[in-house]
Amino acid sequence: MADRKPLRSLTALGFSLLALAGCGRSHDDGSLTPVPAAPPSPVAAAAPAPSMAAPPPVAQAQLRSAVPSGVDAQKPVATVNGKPILADKVYSVYRMNQQMLQQRGRVLNATDDQALRAQSLEVVVADELLYQAALAKGITASPAEVDAAVKQLKLRVGSEGTYKKFLAESGLTEAEVRREVGRNIQTEAYGKGLVAGKGVSEEQAKKFYDANSPKGMFNVPEQVHVQYILVKVSEKDPESVRLEAKKRAEEAAKRAAAGEDFTALAKQYSQDPTAARGGDIGFFPRGVMFPKFEEIAFAAKPGEVTPLFETPKGFNVMKVLEKKPESTRTYEEVKNELTLDLGRVMEQDILKAKIQELAAAAKIAVLDPAFAIPPPASAPAIAAKP
Numbered sequence: 001m002a003d004r005k006p007l008r009s010l011t012a013l014g015f016s017l018l019a020l021a022g023c024g025r026s027h028d029d030g031s032l033t034p035v036p037a038a039p040p041s042p043v044a045a046a047a048p049a050p051s052m053a054a055p056p057p058v059a060q061a062q063l064r065s066a067v068p069s070g071v072d073a074q075k076p077v078a079t080v081n082g083k084p085i086l087a088d089k090v091y092s093v094y095r096m097n098q099q100m101l102q103q104r105g106r107v108l109n110a111t112d113d114q115a116l117r118a119q120s121l122e123v124v125v126a127d128e129l130l131y132q133a134a135l136a137k138g139i140t141a142s143p144a145e146v147d148a149a150v151k152q153l154k155l156r157v158g159s160e161g162t163y164k165k166f167l168a169e170s171g172l173t174e175a176e177v178r179r180e181v182g183r184n185i186q187t188e189a190y191g192k193g194l195v196a197g198k199g200v201s202e203e204q205a206k207k208f209y210d211a212n213s214p215k216g217m218f219n220v221p222e223q224v225h226v227q228y229i230l231v232k233v234s235e236k237d238p239e240s241v242r243l244e245a246k247k248r249a250e251e252a253a254k255r256a257a258a259g260e261d262f263t264a265l266a267k268q269y270s271q272d273p274t275a276a277r278g279g280d281i282g283f284f285p286r287g288v289m290f291p292k293f294e295e296i297a298f299a300a301k302p303g304e305v306t307p308l309f310e311t312p313k314g315f316n317v318m319k320v321l322e323k324k325p326e327s328t329r330t331y332e333e334v335k336n337e338l339t340l341d342l343g344r345v346m347e348q349d350i351l352k353a354k355i356q357e358l359a360a361a362a363k364i365a366v367l368d369p370a371f372a373i374p375p376p377a378s379a380p381a382i383a384a385k386p
Contacts, residue, residue, distance in 0.1 A: 067091045077368035078121060080128045085121070090371060094120035114374045121371040129358040131183055134190035141182035141189075149181045194350050200342040202335070208342060209331045218329045221285040224297045227262050228279045228318035229253075230272040235312075246308075249315035253308040262305070262319045271314070283324065293318075 067073045067088055076084035094117055101108065101116070108116065154163045167174065209218065229252050233245035252269035256262050263278030270279050286294055290311040300306050300320040308317050366372055 075368075077371055078125060078364065078366045080125055080364050081132060081362050083128060083132070085124050085128060087368070090117075090121050090124050093123050111374055114372075117371045118373040121366065125359070125364060126355045127187065129355055129362060130187045130190055132362075133354075133358055134186040137190060137193070139186045139189050139193075141185035145185050146178050146182045149185060150178060153177075153181070191351055194354055195347045198346065198350065200339050200346060202339065205335060205339045205342055206331060209334065209338060213328065213331075216328075218334060220324075220327050220329060222298070222326045223283040223285050223324045225283045225321045225323070226281060226297050226318045227266060227321060228272070228274070228281065228316055229256070229262075229266050229270040230279075230314050230316055231269065232271045232314040234314070246315055249308055249317065253305075253317040256305045256317055256319065279318075280321075298323075 068091075071087055071091075073086070073088035073091075075087045077087050077090050078085040097120060098108070098113075098116060106112075154160055157163045157166070166172075167177070212218070229249070231245045231249040231252070233242050237245075248269065252265055256265050263280075266275050266279030269275075272279065274281055286298065288294075289297070290313070292309060292311050293316065296306050296309055297318060297320060300318075302320050302322050305319045306317060308315055310316070
């Protein structure tokens with residue numbers, strides 16, 4: 001299912017924690033990474049894409065290099081009701097989202113890049129609008145609330161020493177962090193107030209299910225469960241290395257075909273991280289593995305050990321354990337998740353509408369043409385606007 005965290009302001013501390021703790025998963029080891037057997041959020045296709053988020057100072061500090069050389073990081077690039085929006089914050093959002101798009105394989109042309117800059121500014125402007133609205137409502141953050149939030153931040157980072165080292169290297173002060181934490185608490189409280197008492201009923205969830213189930217929204221694709229052995233090699237390796245790898249893989253394949261325990265063979269021969277669990281990679285649908293790997297996996301029968309084959313990662317042999325045909329999840333199976341997801345979408349819509357209302361009544365001036373909105377006819381949607 002999609003993320004179901006409580007509603008948070010656009011400057012959610014999650015971004016600072018990710019930046020500070022260096023969270024994230026890398027698969028440079030070459031391992032295959034199937035998607036989970038559970039289907040994605042049933043409302044993913046209907047819901048708007050997640051809003052980009054403006055990172056608070058802790059995250060911004062790690063992205064200060066995003067500000068181009070020669071640009072004053074403290075220069076206002078826009079104003080919201082007379083309050084300045086500084087370059088370092090906007091460039092931080094721009095760089096963060098640019099990197100996310102690049103990781104997904106997006107290549108930005110000049111128009112795309114301009115649109116992303118404009119949308120990055122919109123994110124920061126939206127956050128400022130929400131903050132100003134929170135102030136107008138008299139919403140405050142008590143010292144105790146700030147203390148608790150900062151304590152959680154330090155715990156998530158790992159240690160007091162790591163936290164202090166980061167502050168020293170980034171030039172941030174404890175006061176700056178506390179100020180941004182307090183700001184987050186205020187805007188989050190304002191957002192919660194907007195959705196208080198609102199929710200999605202079971203009747204609404206059932207109506208959504210009945211309308212979208214015939215369209216395949218709740219279908220679970222055909223899946224296959226396999227174990228495999230990988231002996232790593234690439235086309236660039238010397239022939240002698242390739243021959244040695246193939247010989248090792250053929251030996252494993254021969255023993256597996258003879259009926260030896262595949263789990264034990266995977267632990268002995270496989271050079272993939274899954275070797276520790278006997279090469280078991282769980283269930284996966286089509287479209288997530290190398291084409292050759294999928295072709296062989298879905299063609300084989302349960303219990304069958306495949307012949308040796310090669311993918312870009314090396315020589316492989318697999319054992320198909322079981323298969324699941326395409327199916328449709330029942331309403332009872334998805335009811336709780338669906339209700340929560342529809343509620344999340346509703347909250348996003350309420351917040352988006354409020355931001356649009358605040359923006360229409362505000363005096364917003366873009367001072368830096370680098371963040372101007374490109375002509376509508378040539379400005380593709382790159383990421384969801386807040």
